[in-house]
Amino acid sequence: MKKLVLALVFCTTTLVSYSQNTRITDPNTIGWYAFTANIKLNNTWSLNSEFQWRRDNLIAAPMQNLLRTGINFTVNPKFSVRAGYALAETYNYGDIPLNSLGKQFTEHRSWQMVNLSDKIRNFELSHRFMLEQRWIGRYSNALSEKEEQFVYSNRFRYLFRLQIPLKGNTIGNNTPYAAIYDELFVGFGKNVNENVFDQNRLGILLGYRFSPKVRIEGGYLNQIVQLSREVNGNNVFQNNKGILLSTIFNF
Numbered sequence: 001m002k003k004l005v006l007a008l009v010f011c012t013t014t015l016v017s018y019s020q021n022t023r024i025t026d027p028n029t030i031g032w033y034a035f036t037a038n039i040k041l042n043n044t045w046s047l048n049s050e051f052q053w054r055r056d057n058l059i060a061a062p063m064q065n066l067l068r069t070g071i072n073f074t075v076n077p078k079f080s081v082r083a084g085y086a087l088a089e090t091y092n093y094g095d096i097p098l099n100s101l102g103k104q105f106t107e108h109r110s111w112q113m114v115n116l117s118d119k120i121r122n123f124e125l126s127h128r129f130m131l132e133q134r135w136i137g138r139y140s141n142a143l144s145e146k147e148e149q150f151v152y153s154n155r156f157r158y159l160f161r162l163q164i165p166l167k168g169n170t171i172g173n174n175t176p177y178a179a180i181y182d183e184l185f186v187g188f189g190k191n192v193n194e195n196v197f198d199q200n201r202l203g204i205l206l207g208y209r210f211s212p213k214v215r216i217e218g219g220y221l222n223q224i225v226q227l228s229r230e231v232n233g234n235n236v237f238q239n240n241k242g243i244l245l246s247t248i249f250n251f
Contacts, residue, residue, distance in 0.1 A: 024234045026096045030242035031058040032221060037249045038072075046072045048082065056093040058242060064090045070111070082113040086132075096236050100229055105137040105147060122169050128159040128183075153191045155198060159183035163207075171209055179205045179217065192228070194235055199225040203244055218245040 032054045039047040048071070054064040070084025086109040092102045099105050110133045117126040132155040137147030163179035165171045185198035200223070207217030221244040227236040 022234050024096065024231060024236045026094045026236060026238045028056055028063075028094045028238060028240045028242075029058055030063060030221065030223065030240045031055045032242070032244045034244070034246040035249075036246065037251065039251045044074055046074070048072055048084070061093060062091040063093045064088055068111075070113075078117050080115045082115070083111065085110055094238060096227065096231060096238075098225075098227060099139075101139050101142050103139055103142075105139070107137060108135040108150065109133065122164050124163045124171065126159075126161045128157070128161070130157040130159075131155075132157065151191055152189075153187060154189040156186045156188065157183060173209060173211050175209050177207045177209065177217075179203075179207060181205075187228075194230060195226040195228045197226055199223060205244065213250050215248045215250075216246065217248075218243065220244070 032052060034050065034052045036048070036050045039049075041047065048069065050066075050068045052064070052066040052068075054066065055061060056063045066086065066088045068084060068086040070082045072080055072082040074080045088107040088109070089104060090098060090107065091104045092099065097103075111130055113128060113130040115126060115128050117124065119125070134153045134155060135150035136153065138149050138151050139146075140148045159181055160183075161179060161181035163171065163177050166176040166178055168175060171177045181201075181203045183201045185200065187195050187198045202222045203219060205217045205219035207215060209215045221240075221242055223238070223240040225238040225240065227238070230236070
């Protein structure tokens with residue numbers, strides 16, 4: 001029995017050591033600045049548009065520009081569905097870029113989303129489930145000036161958000177609030193490489209609702225990203241920490 005315990009301890013120690021020795025961490029300081037507009041057409045249908053200006057070194061260097069548009073159908077106050085299109089331009093940032101050639105690349109996405117919400121006492125909860133169909137630009141060699149092909153892949157996202165008013169019992173007009181969310185990304189399909197676990201995002205925010213038409217929020221953002229490729233036989237994880245600022249308009 002003693003030998004078995006020692007063997008298990010040895011194997012566990014070896015596996016942990018191997019895992020640590022085959023992982024590279026690339027830390028970055030990021031700043032994400034988002035602008036969202038929701039246009040209500042009637043009690044059921046609405047349009048949504050969002051632009052995210054994502055920066056490295058807080059604001060000094062480009063990281064990614066993301067434009068997302070969609071149409072939303074409200075089944076009831078606690079259940080809605082949405083679908084749309086997104087365009088992303090990702091730049092060469094960090095010590096180890098996402099693109100193996102160190103080039104910026106374009107990505108086209110179609111997406112579908114289900115959002116569930118509820119309230120427990122003062123707490124507002126939401127669950128967001130999203131599917132993305134992604135066409136990611138790829139270069140054939142370092143001399144290419146544009147992507148020769150777009151590789152298809154799938155991704156699933158789940159976001160849980162909890163928010164609470166800091167004054168009163170509900171988040172109404174002229175109300176400050178606090179929020180926390182976590183979102184997990186999982187890649188699947190034949191073109192997924194190393195990153196079945198694609199990334200995870202954690203946000204801790206303070207917000208203020210001025211009126212039904214205007215709301216702002218900002219705070220801390222932590223993003224862990226696994227690259228889809230290995231570098232010298234090592235898995236690469238970005239550990240991106242920084243700030244998130246969002247402005248939301250409802251018309």
